[in-house]
Amino acid sequence: MIQLSKKVEYGLIALRHMAIHQQGQIFTAKELANIYDVPYELLAKVLQKLARTGTISSIQGVRGGYMLIKKPSELSISRIIRIIEGEKPMIAECYVDGPDSCSIFDNCSIRRPLGKVQRNLNVLFDKMTIQEIV
């Protein structure tokens, strides 16, 4: 089973929601959680991460919330995954940092198959943006 985590799923849902609505509009975590029937706290954490990385801006206090500040076309799936999952939209660790991260990389025939799959997946997720899922 190959799966994106719920966090990534919720992140994509939220970003998409913001993307299809008017630019500059503010959405609260609670609001989004209600609309999509998704656990509020979990979604909130995801939104906080996205906010910390400058993907969305957060406004605290009453009438606060979140607002998309990047263009949907600039937000690749790769990037979202990396933000939410922490640097690793990866299938095998070896391929994150290249040769140096694995001592036997050179003649590591083991991970070979995964490497190719990985690279293809990267190409796909790099190209795909929020724009496309609107």
Next chain:
Amino acid sequence: MIQLSKKVEYGLIALRHMAIHQQGQIFTAKELANIYDVPYELLAKVLQKLARTGTISSIQGVRGGYMLIKKPSELSISRIIRIIEGEKPMIAECYVDGPDSCSIFDNCSIRRPLGKVQRNLNVLFDKMTIQEIV
């Protein structure tokens, strides 16, 4: 974190190994487990599944083992995943069987983002074959 299971990883490793060697050659599970330093029992189970589905043939008894009987170019990653993981190389359940599997499919804006990701991933994994990772 997006990840293929170890089973799939071992399956790909084994199939690739068979594919790069002479057609018709027999390999034992133990042999493969040693070469790639992978848990024998687990690999064995994967090979058994591949055998049951006609991807490789199994020969029991002394001097037995496994033999690739399909062309590497006919073995897509999708197919391998489906064989090993059981019908679901999927990101969100909704999209396995199409509309009927989800009651609110029509206006289910929730899973929308995943749907597109899913379709793209399917295209990628359908096109990629063992041939390519040799």
Next chain:
DNA sequence: CATAAATACGACTCTAATGGTCTTATATCG
């Protein structure tokens, strides 16, 4: 200025899936 409505953030629990092991049965070659 008090209150309510938000975000921020970390600690915690629970569960299910995964990876791995063990045991037993069966087949087959010599």
Next chain:
DNA sequence: CGATATAAGACCATTAGAGTCGTATTTATG
């Protein structure tokens, strides 16, 4: 018969993931 394979299922242990809770902080507004 015995050695060496596959076949298959039961079993366990660990981990990651999903979700919850509590508390602090910020801020608009009556």
